[in-house]
Amino acid sequence: MTPIGFIGLGNMGKPMARNLLKAGYPLVVYDVRQGPVEELSALGAERGTSPRDVAARTSIAITMLPSGRDVEAVALEDGGLKEGFRPGSVYIDMSTVSPATARKIAHALATKEVAVLDAPVSRGQEGAVKGTLSIMVGGEREVFERCLDIFKILGTDIFYCGESGMGAVHKLVNNLIQGTITGAVAEGLVLGVKAGADLETLIAVLAASSANNYVLQHFFPAKALRGDFAPGGTVDILQKDLGLAVALGSELGVPMLFASLSHQVYSLLHGRALGDRDFTAIITLLEEAAGVEVRLRTESGRPSP
Numbered sequence: 001m002t003p004i005g006f007i008g009l010g011n012m013g014k015p016m017a018r019n020l021l022k023a024g025y026p027l028v029v030y031d032v033r034q035g036p037v038e039e040l041s042a043l044g045a046e047r048g049t050s051p052r053d054v055a056a057r058t059s060i061a062i063t064m065l066p067s068g069r070d071v072e073a074v075a076l077e078d079g080g081l082k083e084g085f086r087p088g089s090v091y092i093d094m095s096t097v098s099p100a101t102a103r104k105i106a107h108a109l110a111t112k113e114v115a116v117l118d119a120p121v122s123r124g125q126e127g128a129v130k131g132t133l134s135i136m137v138g139g140e141r142e143v144f145e146r147c148l149d150i151f152k153i154l155g156t157d158i159f160y161c162g163e164s165g166m167g168a169v170h171k172l173v174n175n176l177i178q179g180t181i182t183g184a185v186a187e188g189l190v191l192g193v194k195a196g197a198d199l200e201t202l203i204a205v206l207a208a209s210s211a212n213n214y215v216l217q218h219f220f221p222a223k224a225l226r227g228d229f230a231p232g233g234t235v236d237i238l239q240k241d242l243g244l245a246v247a248l249g250s251e252l253g254v255p256m257l258f259a260s261l262s263h264q265v266y267s268l269l270h271g272r273a274l275g276d277r278d279f280t281a282i283i284t285l286l287e288e289a290a291g292v293e294v295r296l297r298t299e300s301g302r303p304s305p
């Protein structure tokens with residue numbers, strides 16, 4: 001199988017890389033942190049010494065990095081992927097970046113005859129671990145089709161969204177809705193529990209009613225409602241995504257009422273030193289104000305006292 005380069009082995013990238021290895025793809029991995037590189041190398045991945053080295057040893061490279069700035073640095077700066085790629089190589093950036101960043105990188109690499117896909121993902125760390133991500137892809141359709149076998153290992157719902165930058169557009173729309181819903185779910189659960197609702201019953205009612213959504217069904221019960229705020233996706237990552245959505249709205253003349261409010265709330269959490277916590281930590285702000293804790297008991301499903 002074609003060797004694949006994988007750069008950015010964090011909350012998302014590490015389990016994604018592991019799934020590619022399990023499926024039999026030889027991998028060359030790189031991260032500025034040595035811990036996850038060692039874990040993957042123990043599973044059979046080879047270590048790259050720089051993004052340039054990773055690109056030179058593979059014909060397809062994937063990145064899963066925190067921000068557009070990191071992606072530009074890894075792709076285009078000295079020692080970056082661009083210097084190592086050969087004509088005909090494919091670069092898939094699966095990070096969440098602005099459509100403008102995705103287009104800028106595609107344009108810069110076209111000069112080396114490297115095809116670029118922006119392929120951001122959704123469904124969080126659980127989706128990355130289980131290989132059930134949704135993946136939204138921008139770039140040339142023919143390149144997308146060539147990469148489908150790889151996408152099918154990482155995810156279960158894979159969409160071609162149009163030209164370069166359109167994967168990023170779909171992802172930002174998703175995350176502005178997700179970020180806004182997260183605040184509404186937290187507020188609703190705090191209100192319900194403070195008013196005397198049994199948390200399990202409340203969640204069951206909402207899941208069967210018009211307020212049902214993925215954040216309510218997956219993200220909150222898996223962690224925050226069990227008092228676990230270790231990140232699947234951090235406050236800072238969602239704050240970045242909401243900022244990108246607000247900026248895209250300003251660029252296009254679209255009012256961003258709800259995204260702006262959510263962006264500010266996540267900035268507030270960052271200011272309270274919760275930036276590295278899971279994004280569901282938004283509930284702690286409301287719990288503190290309301291003087292109530294919204295927790296499931298793992299064994300009985302009943303709220304903590």
Ligand code: NAD
Binds near residue numbers: 032036097123237
């Ligand atoms: P993370 O911070 O956990 O991981 C990022 C990794 O990139 C880290 O291991 C870091 O050391 C590495 N890194 C940073 N700069 C680097 C560089 N210059 N060279 C090499 N490695 C570098 O972030 P994450 O939660 O895995 O998110 C990654 C991307 O996926 C982000 O763009 C995020 O918006 C997107 N995303 C995250 C989630 C989620 O739930 N966590 C869900 C969907 C999409």
